[in-house]
Amino acid sequence: MKSLVDHLSQYAAYHRDPRNIVSHFMGIPLIVVAVAVLLSRPEWVIAGFWLSPAVLVALASAWFYLRLELRLGVLMTVLLGLCIWLGHVLAQQSTLVWLSSGLAMFVIGWAIQFVGHHYEGRKPAFVDDLTGLIVGPLFVVAELAFMLGMRQELKEQIEVRAGVVRVNPNRAAA
Structure with missing residues (x-):
């Protein structure tokens, strides 16, 4: 099984x-x-x-995160629990509200992702490896930790493999 650093480094290479x-x-x-x-x-x-089905997917995802690392795994499990709670609340609404809110968030979320990858000049990581779909949320949480000055040893290990964060010079004016 790939390690936390393996997964995050592979994903970070696209970001x-x-x-x-x-x-x-x-x-x-x-x-x-x-x-x-x-x-x-x-x-x-x-x-x-x-x-x-959302609970089952969240449980499988939590198991994946917890196997990679306990600290981040617990945090991801809590965050997934909040998402499941919100999903449950919206699923209790009318079919129109449930379906339109879910689809709108999905489409807007992916549109934002593709704008970001335009700046990157690279395709999304999941195109080459479907595990990118489950590593993506973990990447966001790890990046937030890095921005807050936490987990610097993990950041350094990822940067050794994926490189430092910098504006893509080929897309700087985009």
């Missing part, structure tokens, strides 16, 4: 332009919440526990 990273701070949360919203129907109560 070295700060404008692209900023776009991910908006786009990825919108996409994650949208998936939680859209997968929150149907819902079942089994043995007193609320269950939906």
